[in-house]
Amino acid sequence: MIDNLPFIAVAALIIIGLYAVLFRRNLIKIVIGIALIESGVNLFLVTLGYRAGSIAPIYTSSPGGIMSYPVPQALTLTSIVIGVAVLALMLSLIIHIYRHYGSLDVRKLGGEDQ
Amino acid sequence: MNTRTIAAVIFFTIVSVFMLFSVLMIHPFGQPDAQAMDQYIIDNTVNETGTNNGVTAVVFDYRGFDTLGEATVLFTAVAGVMLLFRRLKK
Amino acid sequence: MKGMSKIVKTIANISFPFIMIYGLYIIMHGHLTPGGGFQGGAVVASGIVLILVAHGSDWIQTKIKEHDLSLFESLGAFCFILLAFLGIAFGGVFFTNFMVNTNLPFGQIPIDGAANLNTGGTIPLMNLAVGLKVIAGLFAIVLVMAIATLKKEESV
Numbered sequence: 001m002i003d004n005l006p007f008i009a010v011a012a013l014i015i016i017g018l019y020a021v022l023f024r025r026n027l028i029k030i031v032i033g034i035a036l037i038e039s040g041v042n043l044f045l046v047t048l049g050y051r052a053g054s055i056a057p058i059y060t061s062s063p064g065g066i067m068s069y070p071v072p073q074a075l076t077l078t079s080i081v082i083g084v085a086v087l088a089l090m091l092s093l094i095i096h097i098y099r100h101y102g103s104l105d106v107r108k109l110g111g112e113d114q
Numbered sequence: 115m116n117t118r119t120i121a122a123v124i125f126f127t128i129v130s131v132f133m134l135f136s137v138l139m140i141h142p143f144g145q146p147d148a149q150a151m152d153q154y155i156i157d158n159t160v161n162e163t164g165t166n167n168g169v170t171a172v173v174f175d176y177r178g179f180d181t182l183g184e185a186t187v188l189f190t191a192v193a194g195v196m197l198l199f200r201r202l203k204k
Numbered sequence: 205m206k207g208m209s210k211i212v213k214t215i216a217n218i219s220f221p222f223i224m225i226y227g228l229y230i231i232m233h234g235h236l237t238p239g240g241g242f243q244g245g246a247v248v249a250s251g252i253v254l255i256l257v258a259h260g261s262d263w264i265q266t267k268i269k270e271h272d273l274s275l276f277e278s279l280g281a282f283c284f285i286l287l288a289f290l291g292i293a294f295g296g297v298f299f300t301n302f303m304v305n306t307n308l309p310f311g312q313i314p315i316d317g318a319a320n321l322n323t324g325g326t327i328p329l330m331n332l333a334v335g336l337k338v339i340a341g342l343f344a345i346v347l348v349m350a351i352a353t354l355k356k357e358e359s360v
Contacts, residue, residue: 004143011133018129022122049152052144057168059160060236060318069152070168074177077169078184081242085191088345092198095353164304164314164323165235173240174327178299182288185337189281192341196270199352 006047013040027094027104031087038083045076205350207260216258223251231335235324241331245338252343261350273344280337287326287333301325 013036020033049069055062057070094104101109141147155176156168163171173181207213230237231244256264291300303311304325312322321328 001138004137004140006143007137007140011137014133015130018126022126047143049146050144051146056238057156058238059166059168067156067168069146070155070172071152071177073169074172075180077173077240077242078180081184082187084342085187088191089194092195092349095349096198160314160319162304163301163327164312164319164325165327166314166319167235167238167240169238170235170240170327170331174330175299175301175325178288178330181334182284185281185284185334188337188341189277192277192344195345196274196348199348 006043010040010044010047013037013043025105025107027097027106030106031090031094034090035083035087038079042076042079042083045072045079048072205261205354207263208258212258216254220251220255223254224248227251231331232328233321234331235327236319236321241334242338244331245335246342248335248339249342249346252339253346256343256346256350261347264347265351268347270344270348273340273347277337277340277344280333280335280340283333284330284337287330291326301327 017033017036017040020036021030024030024033049072051066051068054066054068057067057073097109098104155172159165159168159171163175165171227244227248229244230239230247231241234240234244288299291302292298294300294302302325303309304323305311305313310322310324310326310328312320314320314323
């Protein structure tokens, strides 16, 4: 059970990020929760391709031995860049919302009183 | 406690229980399942692509189409940010 | 926004060439050591943002317009797609590595499994194109956000 520590860390990151998205009122805290969920998913992709006792898949003066799989690492690279792009767009929209409504509380936008 | 808070609590409980159960049932850390595709890439990288970096060979040669999609997403994000902050010349 | 004090400006001017050389080394040796286009582009963009924070966006706006940055980014994307289409003309399928093991510029055969800067086919050129695109894109995002959050109401 303790050998599966990376997978437990992935589950903890996603649960904490989901709590921040669902139960917080400030818009910046919701964006931080989304970034935490993305970090958890990237960690999950990297730990899927590890073989016990392996080295990195680089051939320049490598000490020899079995190598870990390179395909999950390549797809994690793509996922990180997409995360940066989505975060930039979210923050630009928050700047516009603050300029229009004057507050960052998510329950005061749209004209509902709940 | 209105309906929105109750729905959020139910959804959060379902996802947390699902995550914690799947951690107990996943394969042990260090013994992945499917081996054929990655074993072929590890054996034939230096002959077919002439590089020494396995990850760069996968990103730009064996799976270059995904890198094209990622470059498109980055371009769309930069275009969207510059569209939102455009200054109209008066 | 205004810049910072004289000491901060001097230290940023001294450390910017080292950051840029380190980032360009990571981009250029992407097929030999860990790294590549995206990673090196993020390092160089961090160095340029350091200059922006130290000197203030008023001074930067007199040097670079946003129109030039979009030109660089489109140039990087265009070179990447051009290399992919040349694979159809020379090889057969989209994204063929048509320069490896031939007499073209980057086509040396690795000796004993040890590659150097001259091997690799189209991969070093693709690294440069993607690195240029990432540098211009990340710097454009930070510059546009820095100009838009001024106190005076001069942007829409």
